[in-house]
Amino acid sequence: MKHPLSGYRVIDTTAMVSGPLATMQLADQGAEVLKIERPGVGDYTRLASNRRHGFSASYLNNNRNKRSVALDLKQADGLAALERLCENADVFVQNFRPGVAERMGIGEQAIRAVAPHIIYVSISGFGDAGPYAGYPVYDPLVQALSSLASIQGGADTARPRLVRTIVPDKLTGYVAAQAITAALLARERGAPGQHVRVSMLDAVIDFLWHSDMNSQTFVGDEFDQARAASFIDLIYETTTGHISVAVQSDKEWQALIRALDTPEWNQDPRFATPADRQDNIDARLALTQQKLATASAEHWLERLAEYGVPCAPVLTRSDLLEHEQIAANAIIVENEHPQAGRLRQARPAARFSAMPDTDYAGAPALGADTAAVLAEHGYDTQAIERLVEQGAAAVAAPHEDTQ
Structure with a gap:
């Protein structure tokens, strides 16, 4: 029995969290996701702290069920290899700052030249237009600009506070994944391949409007929320916790x-x-x-x-692992990673009654699938070796630790 997105191929050039989380949702639902990474460097989250055997927890938790292809897109042969992978792909995803993908030769026009019907996806921080469009973006900046930090502070006059998890990054990933599947459905029904644009700022403001922007809803009758409903959280102390x-x-x-x-x-x-x-x-x-x-x-x-x-x-992160409600719903699963060892992760939140459970494949080592994927796309052994020798591609040795 197939998974919901079995048969779809996704080219993933994203890094960090928003893009990789989006494509991991697709991979968990059966899509073949080819993660394109720079040889010797890879996704920056590979370098994050909390590591075992060369793998960081952050990288593992956002790149499950993918295949890693290491290509140097600054080299003509590396770029040509990417274009060949795109020829039979359904989706192309990038999360560079506006204009960067075009300068790299992987903008929509370039990719659509080899894959006319592809769904091209751009994930940005502040959107494509405006004075902030080209700014470097991190989660706290979006929390600030979207008013999320002000809302978290309580009243408009109170000190703003950050939510202590990267809501903009993760929310954007989920929004992008849903938009991608919607674009694929539209294409199945006769629409052309579309350019899907999702910004972190868009995602958060949309998210907030459904419950936190009532004071700004009636045009002409807006008001400042100078007084918080309460500064007391719905968290209570007892004698034991x-x-x-x-x-x-x-x-x-x-x-x-x-x-x-x-x-x-x-x-x-x-x-x-x-x-x-x-x-x-x-x-x-x-x-x-x-x-x-x-x-x-x-x-x-x-x-x-x-x-x-x-x-x-109120559970701590450690408490959560043993709680009966979490166990009853099998929310946390354990699997063996060939290099990083035994991992504990959250299973995909959406469950499909007529589909098998996801087969969990741990996030790959950098370049682990380069040779196999290139061979599947017509490169013979000599051509692959030549790409590797000139640095346009890289392959990981069996059970190689990433650096």
Whole structure:
């Protein structure tokens, strides 16, 4: 039985996180992804910290199920080899700054000359136009420009704060993967091969608008959010650790009152209606914290669940590995990598009822598949050896550690 994207070939010239994550989604769903890397260097995440046997965790976690082809695109023969790989490819993905791909000879026009119907994908930081288009981009800069940092701070007047995970990078990867499959579907239905453009800035602003931009929605009636709804997180201390409790409906509010044995809250005018409870959120959350601080996390989680109050423990990264909910859904999987050893990773989030589980192939060593892929595209042994000798291509020795 085939995977959803079996039979599609993707040429991946991306590096770091946004592009590699996008193409890994496609690879996990069955696409053949050829990761094009510079000989001797490769994806910069190969050099990240937390390494074993030459492989970094960052590289492994964003390049599963791909094949690595090491080509020097600054050499004419290396560029020609890439063009040959593109001839029977369905998708080409790059995440260089606007204009760089064109200068390298791998812009849309050049690739479409050898593959007229290809889906050409450009992932950028700040978009193709405007004064920031050519700027170097890192995740914190997008958090700043998109207003995500301000939102994370709470009120417009509060000190902005970064989200402590690279939301723009990862979100952009997921948006790009979905857009690629949409473009492939459109092509199956008769549309031409398209140029799909996704910027990190676009992805984050779109993401935020669905819940955090209500104050800017009504044209002519915008307002500054000078006051945060609350500076108190929905994380509560107990005598043995932290838990999260969140209630929205009247039914859940009444369930919380019963679980905490605080009937007097029903007589407090500050909490009479949902609007009152929102207007007096700090007082409500402070009282909840005061009550939860009197007993253990285990006690409260059991009692809150008994009364139907939405709640969960706050897990550390280590706790997550052993939690029964994660185990019951088999979210974390372990597999053997031929060089890096046994790995623990999250399985693909989307599961397909009529498709087999993904066969996990660990992220490849730099150039591990160069010879095989070139041979599949018409290069004989002598031609491959010549490319390697002149430095236009590179191959990895069996079980070679990346540097």
